Amino acid sequence: xxxxxxxxxxxxxKKTERIWMEEYINVVELFGCDVFNDSVxxxxxxxxxxxxxxxxxxxxKELSLEIAxxxxxxxxEWAIEKGATHFSHWFQPLTGVTAEKHDAFLSPPMDNGRVLxxxxxxxxxxxxxxxxxxxxxxxxxTFEARGYTTWDCTSPAFVRHDAAGGTLCIPTAxxxxxxxxxxxxxPLLRSMQAVGxxxxxxxxxxxNQTSRRVIPSVGAEQEYxxxxxxxxxxxxxxxxxxxxLFGAMPPKGQEMDDHxxxxxxxxxSAYMKEVNEECWRLGVPAxxxxxxxxxxxxxxxxxxxPVNLAADHNQIMMRILKKVATRHGLRCLLHxxxxxxxxxxxxxxxxxxxxxxxxxxxxxxxxxHDNLQFLLILTCxxxxxxxxxxxxxxxxxxxGNDLRLGGDEAPPAILSVFLGEQLQDVIEQLVSNGTATxxxxxxxxxxxxxxxxxxxxxxxxxxxxxxxAFTGNKFEFRMVGARDSISACNVVLNTIAAEAFQExxxxxxxxxxxxQTVHDLIKxxxxxxxxxxxxxxxxxxxxxxxxxxxxxxNLPSMVDAIPAMLTDKSVALFEKFQxxxxxxxxxxxxxxxxxxxxxxNIEAKTMIDMTTKQFIPAVARYxxxxxxxxxxxxxxxxxxxxxxxxxxxxxxxxxxxxxxxMKVLEGLVAQVHHYPEGRQRALFCRQELVPAxxxxxxxxxxxxxxxxxxxxxxxxxGDIIFEV
Numbered sequence: 091x092x093x094x095x096x097x098x099x100x101x102x103x104k105k106t107e108r109i110w111m112e113e114y115i116n117v118v119e120l121f122g123c124d125v126f127n128d129s130v131x132x133x134x135x136x137x138x139x140x141x142x143x144x145x146x147x148x149x150x151k152e153l154s155l156e157i158a159x160x161x162x163x164x165x166x167e168w169a170i171e172k173g174a175t176h177f178s179h180w181f182q183p184l185t186g187v188t189a190e191k192h193d194a195f196l197s198p199p200m201d202n203g204r205v206l207x208x209x210x211x212x213x214x215x216x217x218x219x220x221x222x223x224x225x226x227x228x229x230x231x232t233f234e235a236r237g238y239t240t241w242d243c244t245s246p247a248f249v250r251h252d253a254a255g256g257t258l259c260i261p262t263a264x265x266x267x268x269x270x271x272x273x274x275x276x277p278l279l280r281s282m283q284a285v286g287x288x289x290x291x292x293x294x295x296x297x298n299q300t301s302r303r304v305i306p307s308v309g310a311e312q313e314y315x316x317x318x319x320x321x322x323x324x325x326x327x328x329x330x331x332x333x334x335l336f337g338a339m340p341p342k343g344q345e346m347d348d349h350x351x352x353x354x355x356x357x358x359s360a361y362m363k364e365v366n367e368e369c370w371r372l373g374v375p376a377x378x379x380x381x382x383x384x385x386x387x388x389x390x391x392x393x394x395x396p397v398n399l400a401a402d403h404n405q406i407m408m409r410i411l412k413k414v415a416t417r418h419g420l421r422c423l424l425h426x427x428x429x430x431x432x433x434x435x436x437x438x439x440x441x442x443x444x445x446x447x448x449x450x451x452x453x454x455x456x457x458x459h460d461n462l463q464f465l466l467i468l469t470c471x472x473x474x475x476x477x478x479x480x481x482x483x484x485x486x487x488x489x490g491n492d493l494r495l496g497g498d499e500a501p502p503a504i505l506s507v508f509l510g511e512q513l514q515d516v517i518e519q520l521v522s523n524g525t526a527t528x529x530x531x532x533x534x535x536x537x538x539x540x541x542x543x544x545x546x547x548x549x550x551x552x553x554x555x556x557x558x559a560f561t562g563n564k565f566e567f568r569m570v571g572a573r574d575s576i577s578a579c580n581v582v583l584n585t586i587a588a589e590a591f592q593e594x595x596x597x598x599x600x601x602x603x604x605x606q607t608v609h610d611l612i613k614x615x616x617x618x619x620x621x622x623x624x625x626x627x628x629x630x631x632x633x634x635x636x637x638x639x640x641x642x643x644n645l646p647s648m649v650d651a652i653p654a655m656l657t658d659k660s661v662a663l664f665e666k667f668q669x670x671x672x673x674x675x676x677x678x679x680x681x682x683x684x685x686x687x688x689x690x691n692i693e694a695k696t697m698i699d700m701t702t703k704q705f706i707p708a709v710a711r712y713x714x715x716x717x718x719x720x721x722x723x724x725x726x727x728x729x730x731x732x733x734x735x736x737x738x739x740x741x742x743x744x745x746x747x748x749x750x751x752m753k754v755l756e757g758l759v760a761q762v763h764h765y766p767e768g769r770q771r772a773l774f775c776r777q778e779l780v781p782a783x784x785x786x787x788x789x790x791x792x793x794x795x796x797x798x799x800x801x802x803x804x805x806x807x808g809d810i811i812f813e814v
Contacts (some may be wrong), residue, residue, distance in 0.1 A: 117370060124172060125164055125373040127248040134164045147244050148303070148446075150283075158241075165247060165258065167208035168196055172249040174256035177209060179217035179239040179246060181264040181576060181714030181773040182274040183224040184681050188405050189264075193218055194259055214260065215241045221266050225684070227677025229270050244276060245402045248372050251284040252413070259636065261402055270674050274577035277669050278398060279582035282306055284667035288591035289443055289451065289467075295598045296463045296608070301445035306584050308400040308442075309564075310576045311391040313382055313435035315409055315423040316358060318813045321805040326704075330696045331689075332573075333490065334423035335783070336705075338791040339431045339810030343385070350383045357814060358388065361418045365390065368410045374403040385486070385811040393565075401577045404437070408573075420801040420814065426490030426571040429807060434494030435572035441583050442564035443467070453563040459526035462608055467614035470594055471565070472507060475558060475585035476622035478663065479505035480654035481586070481645045482558070483591070485579040486569035487682070488649040489689040494571065496629075501557035501568045503646045504626035504637045508559035510550025514625055520616040525609070531573040555628035585669050648686050649776045653767070655679050683772040687762070694759050696781055701752045702779050704803040705790055709745045712797045741796050742787045751786040758782050 122129075133138055139160045145151040169177070178190040197208040221230055221237025231236075240261035247260045264273035271277055282305070289304035310398040322328050329337040344350075352361065356644060362379050371377040375393035382389045390404060390411070406422060415422040427434040452468075455461045475482060478542040483505050494500045509517065512530045513540040535547040553559050554556050561564045570579050594611055601607035621640040626633065637644060645651040655675050664670035670678075718737040758778050794802060 106755050109199075115367065120367065121370045121375075122373040124249045124251070124339055126168060127373060128246075131164075134168060135161065137403055140367050143243065149538070153215075153243065154217070155211050158215050160211075162209045162211045162214040163213065167248050169234040169247075169256070169258035169639070170195065172256055173251065174249050174258045176255070177213070177221070177258040177260065179241075179262040179534050180220075180241050180259040181262045182405060182577070183264055183475060184227075184270060184274070184321055184678065184686075185225060186573065188409070188576070188754060189219070189224070189258065190257075191217070192254070214529045219262075219264070221272060224272060226266065226270075226272055227679045227680035228573070229268070229272070229673065229677045230266050233706050234634050237264060237272060238267070239264050241460065242279065242398070243280070244396075244398055244532060244625065246373065248406075248476050250372070251565070257677040261723065261762070268673065270677070272579050273472065274401070274575045275398070276585075277581045277674075278577040280667070280669045281581045281588070282397060284588040284669060285443070285584040288595065290472075292466070292591045293451065293463065294599075295595055295604070295619055296466070297443075298449075298463075301447050301449060303446040304451065305446065306397045306580065308397045308576060308580060309392055309440040310393040310400055310404045310570075311389055311438040311440070312407055313387065313389045313437065313572050315384070315416060316361065316388060316814050317386055317423060317810050318491075319416070319419050319765045321810045321813060325804050327693075328421075328423070328428070330618045332423060333428045333493075333691050334796070334807070334810075335693055336700065336787055337430060338794040340806065340811075342808075343811075344383055344432055345537045346405045346585075347383070349381050349385050352381045354379075354388075355814070356380060357418065357420075361388075361414060361420060362388075364414045364417070368414060369407055370599065371593055372403075372406055372410075374407055374410075378796065381434075382433065385434065386814050387433060394442070397441075397576075399578045401575060401580065404576055411620075421493050424573045425486060425559070426573065427493035429608045429811065430493075434490075434500055434810070436494065436500055436568060437572055437574065437576060439570050439576050439579055439583075440564045440568060441565040443587075444793075450563050452560075452565070454513065458513060459519070459528050459529040461557070462612070465520075465612045466594060466608055467528075468513070468560075468590075468688065469612050469619070470617045471587060472592035472622060474590040476619040477504065477505055477533045477590075478582070478586045478610070478660070480645060480651070480657070480694075481624065481660050481663075482567075482582050482650040483569070483643060483645050484654040486567075486571065486574070487584040487645075487648040488574055489648055489686055490572040491572065492647045494759070495569065501555060502628050502633070502636075502644055503651075504555055504634065504644045505622070506628060506637070507552040507622050508556035508622055508625055509731050510553075510560060512550045513560060514550075514623065517616050517623065519618060520613050521620060522538065552629075553625060556624070557628070567726060569605075581669060585663060585667055588667055591662055610631065647776055648682070649664040649772045652679050652682050652686075652772075655682075680768055683768045687767070687771040690779050690783075690801050691759065693760050694755055694779050696804070697786055698752060698759065701748060701786065705793065706745065706749065706752075708801055709741060709748070709793055709797060712801050713741050713745065715798075715801075717743065737796065741793065744793050744796070747781075747789040747795065748786065751782070751789065755779070755782045784804075 131143065137156050142157050146153045176192040176194050178192045180190050195207040195209055197206040199205050217239035219237055219239060220235050222235040242261045242263055245261035247258060249256050250259050261275040265276060266272050286304045287304055295300065314668055325334065366376050376390055376392050378391040380389055395403065411422045454464050458464055485504060495503045503602060515530050516526045532546045532548050535543050535546050552561060557569050570576060581591060597611060598604060598607050656679055661672050661675060664675060678707050716734055720734045723731050762771065762774065765774045794806065
């Protein structure tokens with residue numbers, strides 16, 4: 091990306107435009123300037139220390155405390171040069187957000203009263219936050235407080251600048267005193283290790299003797315909404331829950347398709363510019379930005395990275411999106427469905443497997459039908475997704491995602507795999523004939539315009555309705571919610587792939603005829619797991635019926651999906667690769683049930699609060715004004731007040747319905763705590779509160795269309811989504 095200088099600009103440029111052009115942005119110099127990355131380490135660390143640290147990062151070699159002391163000293167010196175005064179172990183507990191505790195680079199005062207700036211290897215490697223204050227799902231009692239954070243040297247430290255000054259943030263894992271994982275990072279690292287080992291083992295058997303590692307890589311596209319801060323602050327539902335619980339659709343929504351990839355407004359462009367700069371400074375490879383389908387909706391997509399880095403960088407990106415918004419008088423909404431009737435926001439998780447020497451194991455090549463390595467890996471993944479479709483669906487389960495999945499640019503809750511015409515044809519050949527002899531090729535796209543070049547188009551189209559779509563050299567998992575960490579889904583993807591690779595490798599190793607066994611495995615997996623392949627319209631109602639005939643899982647809500655974590659099949663999978671213990675899985679299930687129940691309960695109480703304190707008083711005032719109007723018109727001698735009376739009657743009936751629905755919801759909310767925490771409480775919220783909330787919303791949204799806008803107590807959808 092090129093920058094520009096003020097002197098390069100035409101002198102006739104307007105003053106406001108010239109202000110935006112003043113600063114020359116050299117992205118090459120800016121990128122990673124606040125990251126203790128490989129080039130910084132190589133420049134600052136002694137050669138021996140650098141080599142040992144690299145061996146730890148790449149080979150898992152244990153790092154000695156002596157080496158850690160040297161690294162910590164240089165990291166501290168570098169951070170101080172960047173303006174840091176504090177350091178923090180930056181970790182990702184099971185709260186859905188990141189956590190940090192800041193300590194100053196201060197040693198105890200010396201005899202002369204002066205202090206030194208210090209940072210030891212022990213402080214770098216180990217921290218001790220209070221584990222009892224984070225969700226543990228019963229793994230830790232409240233009085234058992236000790237927990238540990240430990241340095242993840244595979245994700246570089248960085249200096250973050252904000253109102254507190256500069257802080258050295260050290261990515262860490264988080265575990266309990268008894269060793270169980272209490273975070274998102276630990277199982278992700280375990281799963282990366284599992285799939286890396288099994289994939290390397292498999293490609294060794296297939297003849298690759300040069301690659302040393304296989305690394306899962308991800309590019310996570312991030313969708314979000316931007317709204318004006320004043321509108322945000324005037325709506326209690328947005329403040330308390332992150333989404334609108336009430337709201338009638340304006341005359342125009344997204345049906346004209348004029349926002350998608352449309353011209354980015356100047357206010358948003360200024361915001362995006364600052365977001366990019368902050369991302370680049372912290373090494374986040376933000377690349378693509380554009381308007382999304384819904385008004386006020388946008389997307390930011392990075393370049394692919396190893397999945398651990400991608401997960402950390404996505405957390406950094408979400409924080410930057412929110413922080414920069416406040417500087418521009420905006421609020422960034424990351425809820426999966428902030429506005430009913432408009433597209434929701436997700437996170438497309440583009441997953442692939444790459445070797446350390448640059449080979450993409452999901453690249454089919456020009457003739458995929460005779461690419462045995464690709465076909466075996468592809469059919470192993472089909473087997474993995476088919477076998478564990480319920481678990482993969484659960485990995486994207488979220489309260490907000492219940493409102494998003496199944497429409498408005500989101501895939502349905504039924505897991506299926508899109509392969510496209512070319513690979514579908516190869517699979518059909520394998521199923522029918524036991525072997526594939528040819529591959530469909532891309533054809534020339536002729537524009538029939540002489541000045542436009544003709545070019546070769548891809549051999550297959552794309553499918554935006556598929557939850558798990560092959561897109562050239564990767565799989566795009568489109569189910570993940572906009573707020574969620576991408577760690578959960580990648581833990582599942584890595585581990586189920588590791589299991590499939592392990593089984594294939596076991597059978598090849600036990601075989602007397604390697605090549606025949608590979609052919610047999612490809613054919614067997616293609617036949618046994620072809621039911622998971624669907625290239626059609628996954629939004630079509632017919633697909634739900636077809637999926638049921640195929641025996642595929644349909645888990646429409648988070649509460650329906652959570653049990654997939656605790657099946658014997660899932661527990662055996664995770665324990666086999668030491669990604670989760672049964673206790674860790676049980677704790678995560680409890681946490682998810684608890685999160686669901688609390689989120690729905692907060693939404694229900696917010697609706698009651700808004701209805702009681704805002705809607706009913708506003709409508710009562712409006713009906714009073716209408717009644718006075720009727721009397722005044724009659725007094726003036728006009729006898730036809732039918733319109734006013736009809737409006738008064740309709741408004742009054744809706745007000746009565748609103749009050750009745752609110753009382754029902756109040757009664758249900760009062761019952762929530764009668765149910766035991768965990769699945770029973772979550773089921774009650776799903777089965778009773780959610781429908782009651784929908785019943786209350788209906789008359790309130792109808793009233794919004796009747797009541798004088800000046801008397802309605804909050805900004806409407808039209809005010810919010812077309813303001814920015």
